[in-house]
Amino acid sequence: MTGFEDPTGPHIDQASSLRQMVAATPPPLRVIGICSGKGGVGKTQIAANLGVLAAKKGHRVLVIDADLGLANVEILYGIKPRYHLGHLLEGSQTIDQILAEGPYGIHVLPAGSGIQGLTRLDNAQKLRLVTALDELEDRFDLVLVDNGAGIGENVLFFTSAAQEALLVVTPEPTSFTDAYAAVKVLVQQAGVRHFNVVVNQVSGEAQARDLFAKLTQVTDRFLSANMRWVGYLPRDENVHRAAMAQRPLVELYPASPSTRALANVASKLFDEPAPAPVDGGIKFLWQRLFRESPLHP
Ligand SMILES: Nc1ncnc2c1ncn2[C@@H]1O[C@H](COP(=O)(O)OP(=O)(O)OP(=O)(O)O)[C@@H](O)[C@H]1O
Ligand SMILES: [Mg+2]
Numbered sequence: 001m002t003g004f005e006d007p008t009g010p011h012i013d014q015a016s017s018l019r020q021m022v023a024a025t026p027p028p029l030r031v032i033g034i035c036s037g038k039g040g041v042g043k044t045q046i047a048a049n050l051g052v053l054a055a056k057k058g059h060r061v062l063v064i065d066a067d068l069g070l071a072n073v074e075i076l077y078g079i080k081p082r083y084h085l086g087h088l089l090e091g092s093q094t095i096d097q098i099l100a101e102g103p104y105g106i107h108v109l110p111a112g113s114g115i116q117g118l119t120r121l122d123n124a125q126k127l128r129l130v131t132a133l134d135e136l137e138d139r140f141d142l143v144l145v146d147n148g149a150g151i152g153e154n155v156l157f158f159t160s161a162a163q164e165a166l167l168v169v170t171p172e173p174t175s176f177t178d179a180y181a182a183v184k185v186l187v188q189q190a191g192v193r194h195f196n197v198v199v200n201q202v203s204g205e206a207q208a209r210d211l212f213a214k215l216t217q218v219t220d221r222f223l224s225a226n227m228r229w230v231g232y233l234p235r236d237e238n239v240h241r242a243a244m245a246q247r248p249l250v251e252l253y254p255a256s257p258s259t260r261a262l263a264n265v266a267s268k269l270f271d272e273p274a275p276a277p278v279d280g281g282i283k284f285l286w287q288r289l290f291r292e293s294p295l296h297p
Helices: 008-024 043-056 073-077 085-090 123-134 153-159 173-190 205-222 237-245 257-270 282-292
Strands: 030-035 061-066 107-109 142-147 164-169 194-202 226-234
Touching: 030 043, 030 153, 043 061, 043 073, 043 142, 043 164, 043 257, 061 073, 061 153, 073 107, 073 237, 085 123, 142 153, 153 173, 164 173, 164 205, 173 205, 194 205, 194 257, 205 226, 226 257, 237 257
Parallel strands: 030 142, 030 164, 061 107, 061 142, 164 194, 194 226
Antiparallel strands: none
């Protein structure tokens, strides 16, 4: 048997080492910007709870509280971070010092509360932030950006780093018209193409589907936006109760209608392939920054 080698041997080795390499390659970073036209529609609740559900599915989750000046996400997680984005922007703390740990190993980039001057980041602040975020790219595979209300400059900035938006709409007439306006601005000024739509605070699925159909009727006609239904949340008093208890809803009321609805949204969002080609992420922020800087100091 000298000189004989099993011809399948090396192939098996190659195949298994390839599999190991694939398994070892970290999944690409997915950045989802949570947006709405009108404020107070449930973005922070949805961001905080989707963060928990994604972490439970094994994702390495970073939640960026981009509602600068208002400490929203940390309240819902019941954490009290020592430092916040303001410290990073003034240069007194590093990104690692300000990252706070929430439930299920979720990391939070806290916005801090009561900070003046963050409602519109200047270019020097954006540069500091993007430099810091760049360092995080390999440490997470899912970034949820909880934006403030409306589509201001900060929302455009943060959402331009996202490959997708999660658009939260409610049945209130102003929420609907503002949602259309938000999609338009995000398409035209932040380059967002993929919108996952969640209809919140509805009486049931029929009302939510009806609203989604009406919204897509206008967006399909006038905008090059890819609108995708990811689900709805019923109006549920437990949402408010969980916020008062400063605990994630999905943890405190696992059997509530809103938790079940959020679980459906999470499986649509995280178990099905991402709709966008996954490229970009933090690098989009760089591009945006360089595009803006020379012209708008
Ligand atoms: N499905 C729901 N049922 C009942 N109450 C809800 C539901 N979703 C959100 N809420 C309540 O609506 C209020 C606004 O929610 P939230 O703070 O998440 O909105 P937001 O869009 O983040 O607001 P903002 O634009 O100010 O950041 C909160 O009091 C929250 O508890
Ligand atoms: Mg909010």
